[in-house]
Amino acid sequence: MRRFVLGTAGHVDHGKTTLVRALTGIDTDRLPEEKRRGITIELGFAPWSLGAGGAPGEDNVEVSIIDVPGHRRLVHTMIAGAIGMEVVMLVVAADEGVMPQTREHVAACELLGIRRAVVVVTKMDRVGEELARLAGDEAVELLAGRMQAEVVLCSARTGEGLDAVRDAVRRALTALPPPAAAPRARLGVDRVFSVRGAGTVVTGTLVEGKIPLGAPLYVVGTGRAGERSAEGEVHKTSARGLHVHDRAVDVAEAPTRLALNLAGLPLESVHRGDLVTDDPSIVPTRRIDVSLRATAPVRSGMSVSVYIGTARSSGKLDLLGEPLEDGRRLARLRLADALAVVGGDRFVLRGSDVDGPAGAVLGGGEVLDARPPPSLRKRGRAARLAVLEALFVSRDAQAVMRALALESSPRPLLRDVLPSRFSLPAAELERAADKLGDKGELARIKRIGWVPRTALVELAVEARGLVAAHQKKNPLDRGMVLETLRARLAERAGAEAADEIIKLAASKSGSVAGEPIVVEGDVVRAPQITAASASGALGALGAALTALEKAELKGLTEFGVKEASGASPKEVKAILAKLVREGHAIHAGELWFFRAGIDALRAKVKEHLDKHGRMSIADFKDLSGLGRRQAIPLLELFDREGVTRREADDSRVRGK
Numbered sequence: 064m065r066r067f068v069l070g071t072a073g074h075v076d077h078g079k080t081t082l083v084r085a086l087t088g089i090d091t092d093r094l095p096e097e098k099r100r101g102i103t104i105e106l107g108f109a110p111w112s113l114g115a116g117g118a119p120g121e122d123n124v125e126v127s128i129i130d131v132p133g134h135r136r137l138v139h140t141m142i143a144g145a146i147g148m149e150v151v152m153l154v155v156a157a158d159e160g161v162m163p164q165t166r167e168h169v170a171a172c173e174l175l176g177i178r179r180a181v182v183v184v185t186k187m188d189r190v191g192e193e194l195a196r197l198a199g200d201e202a203v204e205l206l207a208g209r210m211q212a213e214v215v216l217c218s219a220r221t222g223e224g225l226d227a228v229r230d231a232v233r234r235a236l237t238a239l240p241p242p243a244a245a246p247r248a249r250l251g252v253d254r255v256f257s258v259r260g261a262g263t264v265v266t267g268t269l270v271e272g273k274i275p276l277g278a279p280l281y282v283v284g285t286g287r288a289g290e291r292s293a294e295g296e297v298h299k300t301s302a303r304g305l306h307v308h309d310r311a312v313d314v315a316e317a318p319t320r321l322a323l324n325l326a327g328l329p330l331e332s333v334h335r336g337d338l339v340t341d342d343p344s345i346v347p348t349r350r351i352d353v354s355l356r357a358t359a360p361v362r363s364g365m366s367v368s369v370y371i372g373t374a375r376s377s378g379k380l381d382l383l384g385e386p387l388e389d390g391r392r393l394a395r396l397r398l399a400d401a402l403a404v405v406g407g408d409r410f411v412l413r414g415s416d417v418d419g420p421a422g423a424v425l426g427g428g429e430v431l432d433a434r435p436p437p438s439l440r441k442r443g444r445a446a447r448l449a450v451l452e453a454l455f456v457s458r459d460a461q462a463v464m465r466a467l468a469l470e471s472s473p474r475p476l477l478r479d480v481l482p483s484r485f486s487l488p489a490a491e492l493e494r495a496a497d498k499l500g501d502k503g504e505l506a507r508i509k510r511i512g513w514v515p516r517t518a519l520v521e522l523a524v525e526a527r528g529l530v531a532a533h534q535k536k537n538p539l540d541r542g543m544v545l546e547t548l549r550a551r552l553a554e555r556a557g558a559e560a561a562d563e564i565i566k567l568a569a570s571k572s573g574s575v576a577g578e579p580i581v582v583e584g585d586v587v588r589a590p591q592i593t594a595a596s597a598s599g600a601l602g603a604l605g606a607a608l609t610a611l612e613k614a615e616l617k618g619l620t621e622f623g624v625k626e627a628s629g630a631s632p633k634e635v636k637a638i639l640a641k642l643v644r645e646g647h648a649i650h651a652g653e654l655w656f657f658r659a660g661i662d663a664l665r666a667k668v669k670e671h672l673d674k675h676g677r678m679s680i681a682d683f684k685d686l687s688g689l690g691r692r693q694a695i696p697l698l699e700l701f702d703r704e705g706v707t708r709r710e711a712d713d714s715r716v717r718g719k
Contacts, residue, residue, distance in 0.1 A: 064122055064123040064124075064125060065122045065123070065124055065125070065236075065237070065241075066125050066126075066127070066316070066318060066319045067124065067125070067126050067127070067149050067150070067236045067239070067318060068126070068127045068129065068147045068148055068149055068268055068318045068319065068320065069111070069126050069127070069128050069129070069148065069149070069150050069151075069152060069232065069236065070128070070129040070130075070131060070144060070145055070148035070150075070151050070152065070172075071083065071128070071129070071130050071131055071151070071152050071153075071154055072131060072141065072145070072151050072152070072153050072154070072165075072168035072169065072171075072172055073133055073153055073154035073155060073164065073165055073168060074133050074155075074156070074159070074161075074162035074163065074164040074165045074168075075102055075132070075133035075134045075135070075164060076101075076102065076133065076156070077133060077154050077155060077156040077159065077162070077165075077185060077186075078154055078156060078185035078186055078219055079103065079130055079131070079133060079152075079154045080092055080103050080107065080130055081185070081219045081220075082152075082154055082183060082185055082217075082219045082228075083107070083109055083128055083130050084219070085219035085222065085225055086111060086128075086225060086228065086229065087109040087110065087111045087128065089109040089110075091103070091107020091108060091109050091128075091130040092107060093105075093107065102132065102133070102134060103130060103131070103132040103133065103134075103137075104132055104134075104137065104140075105132070105140065106129060106130065106131060106132075106140060106143065106144040106253055106254075107129075107130035108127065108128065108129060108130070108266070108308075108320050109127075109128045109130065109308075110125065110126070110127060110128070110307075110308035110320075111125075111126040111127075111128050112124070112125055112126070113125070113126060113229060113232070113233050113236075122237075124233055124236060124237065126232070126236065127268070127307075127308065127318075127319050127320035128152075129144045129145075129147075129148060129268070129320070130144075131144040131145065131168075133164050133168070134164070135163065135164055135167070135422065138164070138167055138168075138171070138413070138422065138423065139368075139370065139375055139413075141168060141171065142171050142175070142370045142375075142411050143251070143253055143335070143336075143370070143372075143373040143374075143375075144253065145171060145172055145175050145177070146175070146251050146268060146270065146372050146373055147251070147268030147269075147270040147317075147318055148172070148175075148177055148268075149177070149179070149236065149239055149318060150177070150179045150180065150181065150232070150235045150236055150239070151172050151177050151179075151180045151181075151210075152180070152181050152183055152232065153165070153168070153169065153180050153181070153182045153183065153202060153206070153212075154183050154185055155182060155183070155184050155185070155198050155199070155201075155202045156184075156185055156186045156198070157184050157185065157186045157187045157189060157190045157194060157195035157198050157216070158186055158189045158190050158194070158198075159198070160197070160198040160201045160202075161198070161201045161202055161205055163422055164422065165202070165205070166205065166422060167422030167423065167424055169205055169206065169209065169210075170358055170422070170424040171370075171411050171424055171427070172210075173209045173210065174356065174358075174409065174410075174411050174424070174426065174427030174428065175409045175411065175427070176409045176429075177210065178210050178211065179210055179211045179212075179235050179238070179239070180206055180210045180211070180212045180213075180235075181212070181213055181215060181228070181231045181232050181235050182199055182202045182203060182206070182212050182213065182214045182215070183215050183217060183228055184196075184198050184199045184202070184214065184215070184216045184217070185217060185218065185219055186218060186219075186220075187216045187217060187218050187223065187224065188218040188220055188221050188223065192216065195216045196214075196216065199214035199216065200214075202214065211235075213231045213234070213235065215227045215228050215231045242271070242317065242318065245271035245272040245317065246272075246342070246482075246488065246489070246490070247271065247272050247340055247341055247342035247345075247405075247483070248269065248271065248272030248273055248274045248278075248280075248317070248339075248340055248341045248342075249269070249270050249271050249272060249338060249339070249340050249342075249405070250265075250267040250268065250269045250270070250274075250321060250323065250338070250339040250340070251267045251268065251270065251336070251337075251338055251372035251373035251374070252265045252266070252267045252282075252333060252334070252335055252336065252337045252338070252339060252373055253266060253267050253268075253335055253373045254266040254267070254335065255330065255333045255334060255335060256330075257330045258324070261303070261304060261324050262303070262324065262325070262326070262327075262328070262330075263324070263325045263328050263329065263330050263332075263333055264304075264322055264323065264324050264325070265322070265323050265325060265333055265337075265339060266320065266321065266322045266323070267320075267321065267323075267339070267373060268318065268319070268320055268321070269315055269316070269317040269318065269319050269320075269321045270317055270318060271317045271318075272316075272317055272341070273314055273315060273316040273317065274302050274305065274314070274315045274321070274323070274341065275302065275313065275314045276302055276304070276305055276312075276313045276314065277301060277302055277303075278301060278302045278341060279299070279300075279301050279341065280299075280300050280301055280302055280325070280339055280340065280341055281297055281298065281299060281300070281339070281340055281341070281342070281343060281345070282297070282298040282300055282325065282328065282332070282333055282337050282338070282339055283295065283296075283297050283337060283338040283339075283340060283345050283346065283347060283403035284296040284297065284298065284332070284333070284334065284337045284347065284403075285334065285336045285337060285347060285374050285376070285400055285401060285402050285403065294347060294349070294401050295346070295347025295348075295400075295401035295402070295403070296332075296347070297346060297347070298328055298332055298333075300325045300326055300327060300328045301325075301326045301327075302323060302324070302325075302326070303324040303325060303326035304322075304323070304324030305321065305322075305323060305324075306321070306322040306323075306324075307319055307320065307321055307322075308320060309322075323339060325339075335373060335374075336372070336373050336374030336375065336402070337374070337403065338372060338374075338403035340403075342482065342483055344479075344482035344483045344484075345403060345405060345483045346403075346434075347401035347402060347403055348398070348401060348402065348403075348404050348433055348434050349397065349398045349399075349400070349401045349402075350395065350396070350397055350398065350434070350435055350437065351395070351396050351398070351404055351430050351432065351433055351434075351435070352383075352393070352394070352395050352396075352430075352431050352432040352435045352447070352451055353393075353394050353395075353396060353410065353428050353429060353430050353431055354391050354392070354393060354394075354428045354429050354431055354451075354455045355382075355391060355392045355393070355394045355412070355426050355427070355428045356390070356391050356426050356427065356428050357390075357392065357425060357426035358424055358425060358426045359414070359424070359425045359426065361380060361382070361392070361412075361425055361426065362380075362382070363380065363381050363382045364379060364380070364381070365379070365380050365414070366378070366379060366380075366414075366415070367379070367380050367396070367412045367413065367414055367425060368412065368413045368414070368415070369396055369398060369402075369410060369411075369412060370410060370411040370412075370413070370427075371402055371404055371408055371409075371410045371430070372402075372403065372404075372408065374400075374402045374403065376398045376399050376400040376402055377398075377399045377400075378396045378397055378398045378399055379396070379397045380394055380395075380396060380412070381394060381395040381396075381397065381439070382394050383395060383439070383444070383447070383448055383451065384448045384452075387455075387456065391428065391455075393431075393448065393451045393452070393455065395435070395439065396410075404430055404433040405430070405433055405483045405484075406430055406431065406432060406433045406483065406484050406485040406486045406487070407429060407430060407485075407486040407487075408429070408430040408433070409427065409428070409429055409430075410427050410428065410429075410430060411424060411426075411427040412424070412425040412426050412427055413425060429455075429486055430486065431451050431454040431455055431485065431486045432450070432451070432454065432484060432485055432486075433483065433484050433485075434480070434484050435447065436470070443470075446466070446469060446470040447470065449466040449469070449470070450463065450466040450467055450470055452466075453465075453466045454485060454486050454487065455486075458487065460487055460491045460492050460494070460495035461495040461498060461499055463485070463487060463492060463495070464476070464492055464495045464496045464499060464505070464513070465499060465504065465505075465515075468496075468499075468505055468513050468514060468515050469515055471514070472514060472515050472518040473514065473518045473519075473521075473522055473555050473556040473560070474514070474555075474556050474557050474560065475508040475511060475512035475513060475514045475556070475557060475559065475560050476496075476512045476513050476514070477511055477512040478493065478510070478511060478512045478513075479511075481493060496513050499513070500513065503516055504516055506519045506563065508559050508560050508563055509559055509563075511559050514556070514560055518556075519560070519563065519564060519567060520567070520574050520575055522552060522555065522556055522560075522564045523564050523567040523568040523572075523575045524568075524575055524576050524577060525552075525555075526548060526552060526564055526565060526568040526580065527568050527575070527576075527577040527578070527579075527580055527589075528577070529543070529548060529551060530542070530543050530548065530568075530580045530587055530588065530589055531577075531589050534588065534589050537637070540637070540641070541583075541586050541588065541641070541644055541645075542581075542583065542586035542587055542588030542589075543586060543587050543588065544585060544586055544587075545565075545582060545584075545585050545586055545587050546585070548565065548587055549561045549562070549565065552564050552565070565580075565582070565587070568580050569581065569582050569587075578590045603628040603629060603630040603634060603638060604628075604638055604641070604642075606627055606628040606629065607624050607627060607628040607630070607635070607638045607639070607642065608642060608647055608648070608657075609627075610623070610624060610627030610628065611624070611642070611647075611648055611655060611656065611657040612657045612659075612660075614656075614657065615657065615660050616656065616660050616661075616664060616687055616688070616689055616693060616697075617689070617693060618651070618654035618655055618656045618693055619654065619655055620653055620654060620655075621635050621636070621639065621653075621655075624638065624639060624655065639655055642655075643655075646658060649661045649700070651696040651697055651699070651700040652695070652696030652699070653696070654692075654693065654696060656697075661697070661700075664686075664687055664697070665701065665704075665706055667686055667687075668683070668686065668701060668706060668707065668715075669706065669717075671686060672707070672715070672716065672717045673717070676716065676717070677710075677714050677715070677716055678707070678714060678715045678716075679713075679714045679715075680694065680698070680713055680714070683697075683698060683715070698715065701715075701718075702715075702718070704718075705718040706718050
């Protein structure tokens, strides 16, 4: 069995609802006002079974009919109903022919991607066959170059031609290719109501995917001023019940009309225009980038009404770049209300002060990027145009990923932004990025995304420069603190990319200019700065070390080092810290000592204790030749080292 969604279209009072009733036996006008006024106001729905056809092996064909209003003030409802239609049944009255709403409905259907129509000329019992055929020819002329069409004449009142309508519809539907596999389920909500004992129920056209009973779902809510957050909302729920044309099912598969009982969700949380889906990546958006085919003059900054799915919002139009070869435009739509939009969605624009050949329809097209970055200034605008041209003109996944990575650079293009955002499938884009990675054009940043290899190399060169600049400014430091370098790079490219940049800067890759940096524990240094003996160092550092060596066990204060080296007080502190850190000097109390002298003294102390078992302060003074000023801090140093242990009388014994 194959399921299809078929919709009506056409001018008010041309007999759409009467035709549906004649074909299905169901009156889709359900509201009292519709009965009283004799016109359709809200969307109507009816199942229609076309059976298996006459040829052997033909599938049963089950159709969900969407009957739309034809009045000019209800075109917004008509567009909401057209979502998911695969074939349109364009109804034209034989006694009137093509009328204004015929043209506007056709324009909307074409912009929504419907490419096949059955033109049903109704009320042929009111005029002769010749006039009825003229009405059909006029409709075919309107559809020329826009949709494949077959014309059928009928009278819903007498029943003449209804079998021909069935046959034509069946031919149009079965000529469609099977639906492609969908990465998600999506249903645009067009009705919301409550059923006693069941709770909130929504209806809509399941345009892709399938929903099993009990499946976890999300209701992506549109944002409306005064009702909900202007940024929209997302509610978690599940499929408590599924009904396809009043028949309970365990699994609903697109395309079909569906009534969906939502678990645990109050009635006021769901509105017409919301989207029900199993894809958590879909979130409301107030900014979309599109390809636009204009059917009336458009300009940047103009106010428009935007129709996507079953939702609509006012908005502003920004045209980007020059017209393309086919006259289409790349554009940005800034929406007043947040809508649930997926890359690849079709949309229609209408204007309040427009009355052209397609009525108030200004144009429409395809959503290229459902969640674009906000900036359209200077470099950002050029990069954005490159992305949109790749999405629409070339439609090449590698070109798209290359452009997206450049736009995001130097920050990584994150893998998790791809689902539901672009007009190309996320899986196809990921494969393209991995191929570009294999070619060396993109660098993989762990599993989170990609960055252009050239940007990574530039940042690695910058990292080497930062380390070199730090050491030039602070020549006595052991190096730049690794976390400081990481934080500086993260400001530009993000924390995950920073680690990859440091790794590349430390590698011997010939693509990175300059000498590799050296990572040692918590610091990173330039390769020419080593931890070798500083005794050969020039300038203040060398002078300080020479002065300490000459002072022997008398040691030097900071002031003494300053006098000997000629360095500033700040530089003296850095010099002494470096000499201690690198093992050339020892700090005890207020004095600094040349390490070799302290090592020799330590050996004498150990020898004395081994021989005598105890050492008094007087013994230490005799052993070292030092006065109290040096003796006390050095004894305390040996105590801290565990060489000696202080007793109650201040004498020392061998430490642990």
